[in-house]
Each structure stands twice: as structure tokens, then as C-alpha cells.
Amino acid sequence: MKNNQMKFVMIAALVLLSTGVFAQTQFAVGIKAGPNFANLNRDESPGENYKNRTGFHAGAFALIKISKIGIQPEVVFSQQGSTFKYSGSRDLKSNFSYVNIPIMIKLYTVAGINIQAGPQFGILTSAKEEDYNVTTGKITEDNIKDDMKKSDVSLSLGLGWDLPFGLSIDGRYNWGLSDINSGASASSIKNQVWQFSVGYKLFKIGK
Structure with missing residues (x-):
């Protein structure tokens, strides 16, 4: 009899616990887009020769949020590269395009504000560089x-804000960890990207 009572108490506790977790769980799918301010970290030349190249990014995300923790995988097309000042006057661009897959861990604080961190895996789709013919x-x-x-592999760090009506705002710094240069030059080249996004949840289940 006592064993049956213990089983009943344990089952009831598990049901209550799972109900509480489910009540705090959210699943959402959405889209996002915004500007990039990208640069390339090159060890071959003084850093002041290089400055940001402005581009854009756009893609989709899924969010699984349980209480104060969220996991947000994404697929994002991203324009990257840099601008190089040639002979002190002409701006020449390195135009790179990637399909990036960040997997962000989001820690929610108050009023939808969240801290973000996670790895990003990139696939190069195009790489072009301007050249000036004297x-x-x-x-x-x-x-x-x-x-x-x-x-490419990067570490993404950022801050976000989930607003009402399914809107979100994010700011991230994608710090390139991989040397993306495979050419004859022995110099190291790494991506550096500031990224600002506006997102919208197309549909959402849970709070």
C-alpha cells in the first residue's frame, strides 16, 4: 500500500514539474535582416590601411526558449570583406559572401533583454577583390x-531585446577564429563583423 502511495506521489510530482516546464517553454520561427560593418584582420599590413565594408545580412531563425534560457540556431546570408585605401586616395573593396550558421545561447534578464553567445560556422559562396590598374x-x-x-568559424557575442508583437532587435560582434587565406601568401586573414538585426517571429507557440 505504501509503495503504491509513493508511486502516486512521484507520478504527480513529475506531472506538475513537466506542466510547469511546458508552461515556460516557447518555440518560434522567424526571419531577420540588417546591416553588416565588416573588416578583415590581416597581419601583412598595418591595420589602419583597412576599414569597414558596409553590407547586409538576411536569413531565418528558430528559437527554443525554456524559462530564462534560449537556443537560437540560424541560417543567414552575409556580405563581408573590407575596404582598402589604395595610394592614400582610392577605396578598393574585398567583397566576400557567406552562408553563416550561428547557434546562439541566449540568457534572458528583464523585459526581454538577453545576452547572446555561441559559435558560428560559415560557408564561402563568393570572394571578389577590386584592383586598380595604374x-x-x-x-x-x-x-x-x-x-x-x-x-569559416567565428565566435559570436551580442545583446538582444525581444519586443512585443514578435519583434526583436540584436547587435552582435562576430569574431573570426579561422584563417581564411589559402593562397600563396603566408599572411593570416580573419573575418571581423559587426552586425545589427531586426527580426520578426512568423509564428510562436508558448510564452
Whole structure:
């Protein structure tokens, strides 16, 4: 008799616990987009020669949130690269495009504000670099994809705010950990990207 009572108490406790967890669980799918301010960390030249290249990113995300913790995998198309000042006057661009897959861990504080961190895995889709011809005075664009590694790994750190009506605002810094240079030059090249996003949850289940 006592064993049956113990079993009943344990089952009731598990049901109450699972009900409480389910009540605090949210699943959502949405889209996001915004500007990038990208640069390349090169060890071959003084850093002041390079400055940000402005691009954009756009993609989709899924959010699984349990109480104060969220996991948010994403698939994002991202324009990256840098701008190089040639001979002190002309701006030449390195135009890289990636499909990035960040997997963010989100710690929620108050009023939907959250701290974000996680790895990002990138797949290079295109890599072009502008070149200035002194003889003709024209700028051409060369395909340098074969000189770049086809994958990239970054650490993403950021701050977000989940607003009412399914809106969200995020700011992140994607710190490149991989050397993406596979060309003849021995110099190291790493991605650096500031990223600001506006997102919208297309549908949501739970709070």
C-alpha cells in the first residue's frame, strides 16, 4: 500500500514539474535582416590601411526558449570583406559572401533583454577583390575564391531585446577564429563583423 502511495506521489510530482516546464517553454520561427560593418584582420599590413565594408545580412531563425534560457540556431546570408585605401586616395573593396550558421545561447534578464553567445560556422559562396590598374586608370574586380578557404568559424557575442508583437532587435560582434587565406601568401586573414538585426517571429507557440 505504501509503495503504491509513493508511486502516486512521484507520478504527480513529475506531472506538475513537466506542466510547469511546458508552461515556460516557447518555440518560434522567424526571419531577420540588417546591416553588416565588416573588416578583415590581416597581419601583412598595418591595420589602419583597412576599414569597414558596409553590407547586409538576411536569413531565418528558430528559437527554443525554456524559462530564462534560449537556443537560437540560424541560417543567414552575409556580405563581408573590407575596404582598402589604395595610394592614400582610392577605396578598393574585398567583397566576400557567406552562408553563416550561428547557434546562439541566449540568457534572458528583464523585459526581454538577453545576452547572446555561441559559435558560428560559415560557408564561402563568393570572394571578389577590386584592383586598380595604374595604366588605364580603371578598377577591375578579380575572382579570388580559389585563394580563400571555403569554411569559416567565428565566435559570436551580442545583446538582444525581444519586443512585443514578435519583434526583436540584436547587435552582435562576430569574431573570426579561422584563417581564411589559402593562397600563396603566408599572411593570416580573419573575418571581423559587426552586425545589427531586426527580426520578426512568423509564428510562436508558448510564452
